[in-house]
Amino acid sequence: MHQVPRFRRGFRFQWEPAQESYVLLYPEGMVKLNGSAGAILNEVDGQRSVGDIIASLEQQFPEAGSLGKDVGDFLQDAQHHHWIELS
Amino acid sequence: MTYPNPSTENTPANPHDAGPPLWLLAELTYRCPLQCPYCSNPLDFAQTERELTTEEWVSVLRQGRKMGAAQLGFSGGEPLVRQDLPELIAEARNLGYYTNLITSGLGLTETKVDAFAEAGLDHIQVSFQASDPELNNAVAGSRKAFDQKLAMARAVKEAGYPMVLNFVIHRHNIHQMNDIMTLCERLEADYVELATCQYYGWAFENREGLMPSKAQLVQAEHEVNEYRKRLQDSGSAMKLIFVTPDYYEERPKACMNGWGNLFLTVAPDGTALPCHSARLLPIDFPNVRDMELQRIWYDSPGFNHYRGDSWMPEPCRSCDEKEKDFGGCRCQAYLLTGNADNADPVCSKSEYHDRILAARRAADHATAGLTGLVYRNADNSRLFFRS
Numbered sequence: 341m342h343q344v345p346r347f348r349r350g351f352r353f354q355w356e357p358a359q360e361s362y363v364l365l366y367p368e369g370m371v372k373l374n375g376s377a378g379a380i381l382n383e384v385d386g387q388r389s390v391g392d393i394i395a396s397l398e399q400q401f402p403e404a405g406s407l408g409k410d411v412g413d414f415l416q417d418a419q420h421h422h423w424i425e426l427s
Numbered sequence: 428m429t430y431p432n433p434s435t436e437n438t439p440a441n442p443h444d445a446g447p448p449l450w451l452l453a454e455l456t457y458r459c460p461l462q463c464p465y466c467s468n469p470l471d472f473a474q475t476e477r478e479l480t481t482e483e484w485v486s487v488l489r490q491g492r493k494m495g496a497a498q499l500g501f502s503g504g505e506p507l508v509r510q511d512l513p514e515l516i517a518e519a520r521n522l523g524y525y526t527n528l529i530t531s532g533l534g535l536t537e538t539k540v541d542a543f544a545e546a547g548l549d550h551i552q553v554s555f556q557a558s559d560p561e562l563n564n565a566v567a568g569s570r571k572a573f574d575q576k577l578a579m580a581r582a583v584k585e586a587g588y589p590m591v592l593n594f595v596i597h598r599h600n601i602h603q604m605n606d607i608m609t610l611c612e613r614l615e616a617d618y619v620e621l622a623t624c625q626y627y628g629w630a631f632e633n634r635e636g637l638m639p640s641k642a643q644l645v646q647a648e649h650e651v652n653e654y655r656k657r658l659q660d661s662g663s664a665m666k667l668i669f670v671t672p673d674y675y676e677e678r679p680k681a682c683m684n685g686w687g688n689l690f691l692t693v694a695p696d697g698t699a700l701p702c703h704s705a706r707l708l709p710i711d712f713p714n715v716r717d718m719e720l721q722r723i724w725y726d727s728p729g730f731n732h733y734r735g736d737s738w739m740p741e742p743c744r745s746c747d748e749k750e751k752d753f754g755g756c757r758c759q760a761y762l763l764t765g766n767a768d769n770a771d772p773v774c775s776k777s778e779y780h781d782r783i784l785a786a787r788r789a790a791d792h793a794t795a796g797l798t799g800l801v802y803r804n805a806d807n808s809r810l811f812f813r814s
C-alpha cells in the first residue's frame with residue numbers, strides 16, 4: 341500500500357490515437373493496454389503510492405466500488421512482467 | 428502533439444482494410460564495416476547509390492508517425508555511418524516514437540552514446556558474433572570488432588539505457604550457448620536475442636555452411652531452457668529470447684504477422700517494403716521519393732500483392748490453417764520454389780517440402796569451416812549484380 345510504483349527504465353507509457361488506446365513501449369516491443377490497465381498505469385508517476393493510486397481511481401470511477409484488490413493485483417502482475425518497479 | 432485530420436479526398440483506397448503500420452524500420456544505409464556472412468542485406472547492396480537525405484528521412488518519419496507507427500528501428504547496414512543520426516533520433520523522439528538503435532557497435536563511442544541519450548534515444552541493441560574474440564572476429568571479418576563491442580556494451584549500460592544483446596546463431600557458434608548467456612549476464616543485458624539464422628540474403632547463399640544440425644539445435648535448446656530456469660530462480664530480469672530456425676518445423680511461421688500488416692521497412696534508397704528481405708521478390712515496390720507513405724501502405728500494388736488470401740494457390744487455398752500462418756514466408760517460397768505464391772516449403776503439405784528435408788540432411792553431414800563462407804562485402808556483392 342505504501343509502496344511507490346514507477347516504470348522501469350526503458351518502458352514508456354503513452355496514448356496512441358491510431359490505436360485509440362494506451363500502450364506500453366519497450367525495447368522492440370509494444371503492448372496495447374485495455375481500458376482498466378491503461379487507467380491504472382496512467383496513475384503511475386513515480387511519486388504516488390499504491391494506496392494513493394487506488395484512492396484516485398475510486399474517485400474517478402465511483403460506480404466501480406472498491407478497487408483495492410484489482411489494482412493491487414494488476415500492479416503485482418505488472419511488476420512480475422518487469423514493467424514497473426515497486427519501492 | 429496534435430494529429431491533423433486527413434482530409435477525405437486525400438485518403439487513399441484501402442481495398443484490404445489494412446490496419447496501420449505500427450512498426451517502422453528505417454534502414455538508413457547499407458554501408459557497414461563488418462562482413463557477416465549471414466547479413467540480411469540484399470546480395471547486390473553495393474549497387475545502391477543514392478541514399479535518402481536527412482530531409483527525406485524526416486519526412487518519412489513524420490508521415491509514418493501520423494499513420495500510427497509507434498516503434499521505430501534505426502538499422503542498416505551500420506546506421507552509425509550516417510552523420511545525421513543524432514538529428515534523426517531527436518526528430519523521431521520528438522514525434523513520439525519509441526526509438527531503437529540496432530548497431531554492430533562499430534563506430535560507437537562513449538560520447539555518442541551520451542549524445543544519443545540526450546537526443547532521446549530509448550534503447551540500443553548491440554550485435555555480437557560469438558562469445559570469444561577469435562570466433563567473433565572471424566565471423567565479422569574484422570580484427571578489432573570484439574573488444575569494441577564489449578566496450579560499447581558497457582558504455583550503453585553505464586549511460587542507463589536498457590540493452591538488448593543480439594547473437595545470430597549458426598553451426599559455428601551454437602556450441603557456445605552457455606558462454607554467450609554468461610557473457611550477457613556479466614554485461615548486464617536486459618534482453619538477449621539468440622536468433623538462429625534465417626536464410627535470406629547472404630545467409631541463403633551460405634546456408635549449407637551456416638545451418639545447425641538437429642542434434643546441435645536440441646542441445647542448444649536444452650541449454651537455454653536450463654539457463655532460463657536459473658535466471659528465474661535467482662530473480663534476474665534478464666530475458667532470453669531463442670529464435671529457432673523454421674527449417675526444423677513442419678509448419679511455417681506467420682511471416683511478419685501477415686504481409687503489409689504491422690511492419691513497414693524503408694530501405695536506404697527509399698524503397699518501401701513489407702519486410703526487409705522482400706526486395707528479392709519479383710515485385711515492384713514503391714519509393715518514398717515518388718509517393719506518399721499513406722498511399723504506399725494502403726493503396727500500392729506492391730503492398731496489396733499478398734494481403735488477404737485470394738492470391739493463394741493450393742494447398743494453402745483450401746487449408747484450414749491459412750488464417751494462422753498466411754501460407755508462411757513469401758521470400759522463402761520464392762527462394763526455394765521459384766514462385767513466391769507457393770506455400771512456404773517449410774510446410775509439410777507443400778510439394779516442395781523435400782527441399783527443406785534435403786537441407787536438414789545436408790546439415791547433419793556438413794563439415795566445411797568458416798573459410799568456405801561468402802563474406803558480405805562490396806567486392807562479393809559486385810559479383811552478384813555483374814553476373
Ligand code: SF4
Binds near residue numbers: 461463467505
Ligand atoms: S549483419 Fe553484419 S555485415 Fe550485415 S549490416 Fe549487420 S553488422 Fe553489418
Ligand code: SF4
Binds near residue numbers: 744
Ligand atoms: S498449406 Fe499453407 S496455409 Fe496450410 S499450413 Fe501449410 S503453409 Fe499454412
